Amino acid sequence: MTATDAPGPIDLRSDTVTKPTEAMRAAMAAAEVGDDVYGEDPTVRALEERVADLFGKKAALFTPTGSMANLLAVRALVSPGQEVLCEAQAHIARAELGAHGAFFGVTMRTWSHPRGGVDLPAIEAMFAPDLSPFFVATKAISVECTHNFAGGRVVPLAEIESLHPLVERHDIGLHVDGARIWNAHVASGVPLADYGRACGVLTVCLSKGLGAPVGSLVLGPRRMIDEARVWRKRLGGGMRQAGVLAAAGLHALDHHVERLADDHSHARLLAEACGVDPAEVETNIVVLDVPDAAAVVAAARDAGVLVSALGERTVRLVTHLDVSRDQAEVAASVLAKALASTRPSAGGS
């Protein structure tokens, strides 16, 4: 039985809920391994080299999570008491539990963009030169692509590149949180290497749309990645026979990238059923603005579909490897009913 056929609710809470396929498990079982803290795991090394090459970066480091990859990426660019600028709904600002400040003394200021993109005039106005000892100095800008909480939007490459003159003029860092860069690549047709060229440091995840159980990478210049390796160990992220996990990532790169187009098409199908213009859905995430998110989550759950409330009025649906076309169609009909039954006028009162 594949994970897709497994009985149980249709789980649209996140693309992190996928279970490794039989073929992925076989690849994991067959992985050659060694102690990666000694640099002796051939499968981890193969994964790091392959992903660095895909994005045209000099080096890559395998990490247990995207949050750790982002932490190491920002740390590589920003020192304690300095700041990174990012969009207000960015994962690094909202969903990493303050790790960048808690562990590395980095502060953040944010700009707002209705679709999670780059607002160059706002960023230029916010930029703070190093006027020590008076102000916190801006040392990096971080852009998220695709942008999770902005509904999986592909931030256009040109928007990221529009930051280059500012970044070069002030010699600061540019980070892309590419947890779902694979979705951006499949949706936009932009080559992975172009995303790599557009930023100094990039993070990518294998455990989201690609369906691996664990694993992310931080990519950049060799010296920065060597230093990130030391910091990963300091944070307790030095993994030993991690080749079993890296093998899942290598398998995902071989088999699960192009198929992301299916997830995108399933997301458009869900959007249409939920009254969202499918043309606005670029990848695998649909964000719904509803009067009562908790009521929608509960009504959908009672009918066998799991979705997330991101706020009191916001519901998120995410399609992935473990949601077939048939399941997306069932979920679409369940959600249409859940939305209708939870509208304030429903029931005539």
Ligand SMILES: Cc1ncc(COP(=O)(O)O)c(C=O)c1O
């Ligand atoms: C855009 C983005 N970046 C980073 C992460 C962090 O990944 P992890 O959950 O592996 O820490 C996520 C998680 O969903 C994400 O959506």
